[in-house]
Amino acid sequence: MRQRTLYTAIAVVSASLVAGLAPAAVATPAAAVAPKSKVVSDFNGDGYRDLVINQYGAFTDQKVEGGAVAVLYGSKTGVSAAKRQVITQNTPGVPGTTESFDRFGSQAVAGDYDGDGFTDLAISASGEDITFGTTYRRNAGQTTIVWGGRNGLTKHGAVTVKQTTPTGPDVRRGSSLAAGDFNGDGKTDLATGDYSTGRGGEVLYGPIGRTTGKAKSVINLGLKDGQTFVHTALDTGDVTGDGITDLVIQVYAGRVGPVDRIELHRGTTKGLIRTGNLTGADGKPLVNRSVTDGHVAVGDLDKDGHADIVVGKEWTYEEPIYSGEVSVVYGGKTGQSTRPVQVITQQTEGVPDDSEKNDYFGTSVSVGDINADGYADLAIGASVEDLGDLENTGQVTTLLGAKGGLTGTGAKSYSKGTQGMPGKPSSYDFFGSAVKLADLNGDHRADLVVGSGGDDEPHDGRVDILPAAKDGAITAVGAKEFLAPAIGLTNGTRQGFGQSFGE
Secondary structure, eight states, X not given: OOOOXXXXXXXXXXXXXXXXXXXXXXXXXXXXXXXXXXXXXXXXXXXXXXXEEEETTOOBTTBTTOBEEEEEOOOTTOOOTTSEEEEOTTSTTSSSOOOTTOOEEEEEEEEOSSSSSSOEEEEEETTOOEEETTEEETTOOEEEEEOOOTTOSSTTOEEEOOOOOOSSSOOOTTSEEEEEOSSSSSOOEEEEEOSSOTTOEEEEESOOOTTTOOOSEEEEOOOOOOOSOOEEEEEEEOSSSSSSXXXXXXXXXXXXXXXXXXEEEEEETTEEEEEEEOBOTTSSBOOOSSOOTTSEXXXXXXXXXXXXXXXXXXXXXXXXXXXXXXXXXXXXXXXXOSSOOEEEOTTSTTOSSOXXXXXXXXXXXXXXXSSSSSSXXXXXXXXXXXXXXXXXXXXXXXXXXXXXXXXXXXEXXXXXXXXXXXXXXXXXXXXXXXXXXXXXXXXXXXXXEEEEOOOSTTOOOEEEEEOBOTTSSBOSXXXXXXXXXXXXXXXXXXXXTTSOBOX
């Protein structure tokens, strides 16, 4: 079985790098009250969305797990290896120096953090050791913002954001990142999740100074468990439909009950306010015992003006064990609506295939509008699905949003064995380790990006992009496959390629 890893100085100078151009515009779904969508990752402002691939475990400049991030720029024909940038801590203009186990590229999230109209990229290095004055903190973690502009990233400088001094070692700040406007002032705010502290993380209210790295204000998320070991993972969306971004927080302390939970913090004009825990179909707190980014996605599946929360739960304990399931919590005016929570498995009517032991259906989830009908659709990874005699090759399923919410009608599944896919499937590919729905060519239909995080030699991970066809469905025809060396990253088992995409 694949083991999922959670680890998922101020300078502004001109930078150089392998340049790339192009991003793809994403259609804004029409809704009764259109909730604010996430910032589109268009770093050079050309109207096309760009794709960010994280590789926290990259062997960078002879440093083990130094980490790196690759940006593939969108265009009318989508993304390509020729139009790219690779960013490390040794990139000119980026503060710091690549060191072993920094894990630069643990997470990355787009946002206009300085308010200049160009989208920037916040990148965390969750394993960074930092000295605060005379206080040394091992694995404190830090986040760097690389500024966007007409020439894309890295040519406009970068800065390390200022955060408070951790109270102890191994906090690993930036194990999760999320961005949004949490107080409705029109400025992008940045939330950083911790890996091992009872505080959970911090919110930096924007704007963030381009040369100072200082936010307007910094608050902690205020998790009050009395725990010394709490993992948090973050996602955002306008669940309440009031035009202010809300924050979804997965909390995992290794204990059942109210300690392990998924919290909703509502955005207000006064900032984030905790509104309570999400409940599952059984009326009990909704829990995901495998808390890593990629297990929660937020989007308006029924086009009612309220973003809905999708939670993937690969570790199901009912028979067939570890078959996996996905819970859909529908949003409402005050947060979670009174509508019943929808549970989707491979036994759900219309969903291809059947639930089997160790499928891990729900390994990863992502929302986006595949058919340009204004409803958010859903992609679900089942990373250890067997394909014939091939073990753990993996599969991804798409479901379409509709007026009544998600439905099995029109559901489709894809694997490396799907006709038209480049390359060949093999055991232990783990196709579906990460998924992302994003319009990369500006046709207003979300393409399907799939990461295969295979970690057994020679499975070094890969990324496939399946386009959305004009008939409103994802197709393997014309799909592209990217291996790490082709986009300037490093090959090697357990380096994390194909396991995480930027938001």
